[in-house]
Amino acid sequence: MENTVVKIDSLVKRYGDLIALDHFSLEIKEGEIFGLLGPNGSGKTTTINCLLSLLAFDKGDIKIFGKEMTPTSYDIKKDIGVIMQNVAVFDELTVYENIDYFCGLYITDKAERKKCVDEAVRFVGLEDFLKFRPKKLSGGLLRRLNIACGIAHKPKLIILDEPTVAVDPQSRNKILEGIQELNARGATVIYTSHYMEEVEKICTRIAIMDKGKKIAEGTKDQLKRMIKNTETITVEVLGLTDEVISQIAGLPHIYDHSYDGSLLTVFCSGGKHNLIRVMEVLQKNDLSFGRVYTELPTLNDVFLEVTGKALRDKED
Amino acid sequence: MFLHHLKYDILSMLRTKALVIWLIIFPIVLGIFFKVAFGSVYEKEIKFDAVPAAVVEEEEDPYFAAAAKALSEGDDPFMELTYTDEKEALSLLKNGKVKGIIYAGGELRLSVAGSGSGETMLKVFADSYNAQRKVIVDTAENDPARLPKVIEALSQEISPATKVSVTDGNTDLYNQFFFNLLAMVALYGSLLGINITLYNQADLSPISARKSCSPAHRFTGLLATLVSCILMETVCMTISVTFLRFVLDVDLGKHMGLVYLTSILGGILGVAIGFFIGACNSFSFNTKVGISMVFSMLACFLSGLMIGNIKPFIQQHCPIVNDINPAALISDSIYCLNICSDYRRFTIKIVTMAAMTAVLMILGLICTRRKKYASL
Ligand SMILES: Nc1ncnc2c1ncn2[C@@H]1O[C@H](COP(=O)(O)OP(=O)(O)O)[C@@H](O)[C@H]1O
Numbered sequence: 116m117e118n119t120v121v122k123i124d125s126l127v128k129r130y131g132d133l134i135a136l137d138h139f140s141l142e143i144k145e146g147e148i149f150g151l152l153g154p155n156g157s158g159k160t161t162t163i164n165c166l167l168s169l170l171a172f173d174k175g176d177i178k179i180f181g182k183e184m185t186p187t188s189y190d191i192k193k194d195i196g197v198i199m200q201n202v203a204v205f206d207e208l209t210v211y212e213n214i215d216y217f218c219g220l221y222i223t224d225k226a227e228r229k230k231c232v233d234e235a236v237r238f239v240g241l242e243d244f245l246k247f248r249p250k251k252l253s254g255g256l257l258r259r260l261n262i263a264c265g266i267a268h269k270p271k272l273i274i275l276d277e278p279t280v281a282v283d284p285q286s287r288n289k290i291l292e293g294i295q296e297l298n299a300r301g302a303t304v305i306y307t308s309h310y311m312e313e314v315e316k317i318c319t320r321i322a323i324m325d326k327g328k329k330i331a332e333g334t335k336d337q338l339k340r341m342i343k344n345t346e347t348i349t350v351e352v353l354g355l356t357d358e359v360i361s362q363i364a365g366l367p368h369i370y371d372h373s374y375d376g377s378l379l380t381v382f383c384s385g386g387k388h389n390l391i392r393v394m395e396v397l398q399k400n401d402l403s404f405g406r407v408y409t410e411l412p413t414l415n416d417v418f419l420e421v422t423g424k425a426l427r428d429k430e431d
Numbered sequence: 432m433f434l435h436h437l438k439y440d441i442l443s444m445l446r447t448k449a450l451v452i453w454l455i456i457f458p459i460v461l462g463i464f465f466k467v468a469f470g471s472v473y474e475k476e477i478k479f480d481a482v483p484a485a486v487v488e489e490e491e492d493p494y495f496a497a498a499a500k501a502l503s504e505g506d507d508p509f510m511e512l513t514y515t516d517e518k519e520a521l522s523l524l525k526n527g528k529v530k531g532i533i534y535a536g537g538e539l540r541l542s543v544a545g546s547g548s549g550e551t552m553l554k555v556f557a558d559s560y561n562a563q564r565k566v567i568v569d570t571a572e573n574d575p576a577r578l579p580k581v582i583e584a585l586s587q588e589i590s591p592a593t594k595v596s597v598t599d600g601n602t603d604l605y606n607q608f609f610f611n612l613l614a615m616v617a618l619y620g621s622l623l624g625i626n627i628t629l630y631n632q633a634d635l636s637p638i639s640a641r642k643s644c645s646p647a648h649r650f651t652g653l654l655a656t657l658v659s660c661i662l663m664e665t666v667c668m669t670i671s672v673t674f675l676r677f678v679l680d681v682d683l684g685k686h687m688g689l690v691y692l693t694s695i696l697g698g699i700l701g702v703a704i705g706f707f708i709g710a711c712n713s714f715s716f717n718t719k720v721g722i723s724m725v726f727s728m729l730a731c732f733l734s735g736l737m738i739g740n741i742k743p744f745i746q747q748h749c750p751i752v753n754d755i756n757p758a759a760l761i762s763d764s765i766y767c768l769n770i771c772s773d774y775r776r777f778t779i780k781i782v783t784m785a786a787m788t789a790v791l792m793i794l795g796l797i798c799t800r801r802k803k804y805a806s807l
């Protein structure tokens with residue numbers, strides 16, 4: 116269970132003047148679903164492409180299954196399943212032919228291959244689209260085809276680079292469940308995404324990266340323990356005076372707050388009964404309030420605290 | 432593994448509409464267009480009536496008699512001969528009943544009154560006969576059994592060669608359109624050839640990046656795409672040649688086998704050009720398609736696809752262009768094969784084409800040798 120599957124050591128990759136990966140290191144153990152989380156442009160795809168020996172890098176060391184990874188490491192490659200960020204299928208081939216083509220790069224025996232392809236088709240739920248060309252598939256189905264092409268040969272290590280971009284929620288859930296199932300069957304998974312919910316949902320361990328650097332790593336609980344925020348309280352309340360606000364700010368365990376005239380947000384660090392104490396202040400001042408809610412920290416808070424900026428792009 | 436690659440490479444190529452259009456449909460349409468637009472004009476000119484001539488036998492000459500017989504018989508006789516005495520012959524010539532008088536017996540002598548095409552044809556005939564006479568006489572003395580064969584060969588050689596020199600290259604011009612059309616199909620092979628790198632060099636497409644992650648050896652994939660391009664181009668060339676020859680009834684001569692082989696070699700040269708264009712630069716795929724198209728069209732233009740007599744012009748001012756322009760090489764070699772039966776020139780063209788193909792393929796392979804890329 117504790118075998119190291121992937122070991123990246125101090126990887127440096129430059130594109131001209133831009134340092135895309137800055138001494139990036141990673142160790143992934145057998146059986147993990149390892150999440151690589153970071154905003155667009157943080158270097159996730161670059162990491163994957165270096166890992167697969169497609170990209171030349173400036174410095175560093177990459178081992179997969181304990182062996183040096185090179186472009187000709189065919190014995191390593193045969194056990195890897197790759198789902199690229201950019202969908203890689205032939206537009207002129209049908210769904211079935213595409214899966215058969217990619218599976219055939221790994222499995223030469225025809226009968227065995229047919230079994231694998233059929234299984235992959237069922238796994239991603241494309242049975243009704245076997246004769247379709249990729250152009251006729253919706254975004255979600257296309258991504259599922261891309262995944263089927265990557266996993267049909269039953270690899271030990273599966274690398275998925277943002278497999279859910281531009282995917283409808285239904286396909287997204289199907290994909291996430293599929294990844295967990297593949298993992299349950301024994302595959303080690305590397306999963307990159309800029310959607311923290313996805314990573315939180317399925318990954319057993321997570322590395323957060325920004326600007327080519329790893330800024331945090333651990334299980335999601337470990338990550339959340341790393342930051343001082345433990346609870347965020349939000350209250351709908353009108354007409355707060357500065358006096359009341361300063362009373363609230365003065366409560367124990369509260370390290371930050373904001374008020375925009377209708378919504379009060381209070382950030383707490385440790386302690387218990389924070390919500391009750393905030394309520395008490397409001398009641399004491401005879402203020403009536405609308406909805407009240409409290410949130411536990413998310414990976415976004417982790418990212419926010421480590422980098423000083425939000426993880427998510429505004430639009431998604 | 433090679434066959435697995437090959438199967439799907441061919442399948443996806445056959446289903447790529449653009450390729451089918453440019454390599455099969457477009458040449459057929461253009462061929463029909465040439466036929467309709469120029470066919471009626473040129474075909475009249477290449478229809479020859481037999482040239483009337485008088486023969487005055489100064490001495491009995493069985494060899495001439497045999498050759499003359501071979502040339503004045505058949506569906507498409509070359510001459511229409513009247514055997515007579517000198518006086519009668521002169522009066523026929525004066526009245527315009529014959530174009531010339533042939534004095535037979537030993538070296539042929541010719542007497543003509545004008546300078547039209549009929550006269551020229553008689554002149555070429557007399558020259559060729561005199562040039563070959565020694566062969567005929569030798570054969571008759573040493574191996575009489577072969578004589579009919581030799582005479583047959585002689586007459587077959589004289590007839591078309593004479594007709595051509597008489598038409599001032601007009602038939603040439605007409606046939607040149609079709610030869611250049613074949614050259615165009617061959618060079619469109621470059622559109623296939625650029626796929627070789629597109630599908631096998633990881634920095635050019637997600638598919639090739641994906642292929643590079645698999646345990647399939649890259650060279651196998653490259654070779655398979657190369658072979659599939661060559662097969663596809665061979666099919667396209669065969670379709671074009673067959674269509675021109677057997678549907679449009681274009682005269683491609685009697686060496687059809689060699690015409691097919693030459694066209695296919697030209698097609699392979701086209702594929703090699705595409706392979707090289709795909710490999711030697713880092714432009715986007717669409718730019719490479721553009722380069723291939725422009726290159727093919729320019730080469731065909733210089734070789735006379737659009738303007739018939741541009742080639743002689745280039746031959747005069749910058750002959751090197753014709754020696755290395757692939758379109759000119761292809762159309763010229765078919766031309767050499769058919770019109771003038773010039774095998775020496777044909778061989779030079781073929782060898783040049785083969786050498787260019789080899790060089791381009793090797794350069795292509797060198798350019799695609801890299802395995803890791805600085806940027807994807
Ligand atoms: N081919 C390239 N040439 C130059 N810069 C690149 C190239 N590919 C990526 N980059 C840059 O490298 C950084 C990391 O990119 P990438 O690995 O694609 O990030 P991610 O996958 O996390 O979105 C970005 O700043 C991006 O602009």
Ligand SMILES: [Mg+2]
Pocket residue numbers: 156159160161200276277
């Ligand atoms: Mg990316």
